[in-house]
Amino acid sequence: MRTDISEALIRQYREQGFVVLEGFLDAAELEHWRAVTEESIRRRLASDSLNNQSDPDTFYAQVFTQCLNLRDLHPEMMKLIAHPVLGEWVGRLTGVSAVRVWQDQALVKQPYSNHTALHFDDPFWSFYSRDAVNMWVALDDATLANGCLWYLPGTQREARFELVDIDVNVGSLFKAYPQWKKIEAVPAPCPAGSLIFHNSMIAHGAGVNMTPRPRRAMTAGYMPDGMTFNGQQSLLPEAYFKSLKVGDLLNDDAMFPVIWRQN
Numbered sequence: 001m002r003t004d005i006s007e008a009l010i011r012q013y014r015e016q017g018f019v020v021l022e023g024f025l026d027a028a029e030l031e032h033w034r035a036v037t038e039e040s041i042r043r044r045l046a047s048d049s050l051n052n053q054s055d056p057d058t059f060y061a062q063v064f065t066q067c068l069n070l071r072d073l074h075p076e077m078m079k080l081i082a083h084p085v086l087g088e089w090v091g092r093l094t095g096v097s098a099v100r101v102w103q104d105q106a107l108v109k110q111p112y113s114n115h116t117a118l119h120f121d122d123p124f125w126s127f128y129s130r131d132a133v134n135m136w137v138a139l140d141d142a143t144l145a146n147g148c149l150w151y152l153p154g155t156q157r158e159a160r161f162e163l164v165d166i167d168v169n170v171g172s173l174f175k176a177y178p179q180w181k182k183i184e185a186v187p188a189p190c191p192a193g194s195l196i197f198h199n200s201m202i203a204h205g206a207g208v209n210m211t212p213r214p215r216r217a218m219t220a221g222y223m224p225d226g227m228t229f230n231g232q233q234s235l236l237p238e239a240y241f242k243s244l245k246v247g248d249l250l251n252d253d254a255m256f257p258v259i260w261r262q263n
């Protein structure tokens with residue numbers, strides 16, 4: 001596993017809002033991530049919850065097969081996404097002093113599936129932060145043909161916390177942010193085994209998959225320690241959600257383990 005991240009890449013993350021690290025996984029590690037992810041997806045689809053396949057004919061079901069919180073179903077998945085190197089990188093990219101796991105999800109763009117419309121992540125979550133980070137690990141080569149990610153660089157600085165839902169139309173976000181329509185979107189194609197970090201406030205999407213093969217990705221969201229509940233349930237389990245008041249710390253160590261703390 002690659003363990004280095006240069007100052008130049010950290011600067012790039014802070015300016016652009018995303019960074020691509022090729023060669024994060026070697027061949028054997030990539031096989032392991034694929035096997036753990038496939039098995040976790042199988043369990044999540046069998047569980048009938050936290051996946052988007054209840055009606056497979058909808059547009060959103062055909063954006064990707066989305067399977068959430070796989071770390072609850074497979075102990076090996078928790079080990080992968082909670083690796084201290086990932087926590088340290090998130091800490092160095094953002095400058096925060098401690099990092100917790102917030103969520104995880106596998107996103108499989110099936111053969112000939114829809115685009116992912118432009119959106120940003122944090123407003124869907126149970127806390128507000130400009131220092132939350134999404135990790136996206138390519139389990140297959142991500143290409144212009146099969147639906148690699150695209151970014152509107154710099155938008156993380158201007159994005160507001162109110163929710164703009166992910167729509168069918170790729171550019172619906174421009175109704176709330178018309179000034180962003182002038183920005184040239186930047187694609188992030190990368191070989192299998194690469195890792196992308198993006199700021200949870202950057203506008204991003206993904207293209208259609210125009211190939212007969214799946215484009216698999218395993219992703220995780222990380223939050224700084226000290227985040228407080230903003231009133232949204234998002235992925236919080238019902239009983240825990242009901243126990244919270246706005247402003248309470250999201251500090252349940254079992255659900256949101258701390259994976260890195262600055263010495």
Ligand SMILES: O=C(O)CCC(=O)C(=O)O
Pocket residue numbers: 064107109116121134136147204205206217219
């Ligand atoms: O993989 C995709 O198609 C979209 C990923 C995405 O939007 C995300 O991870 O936030």
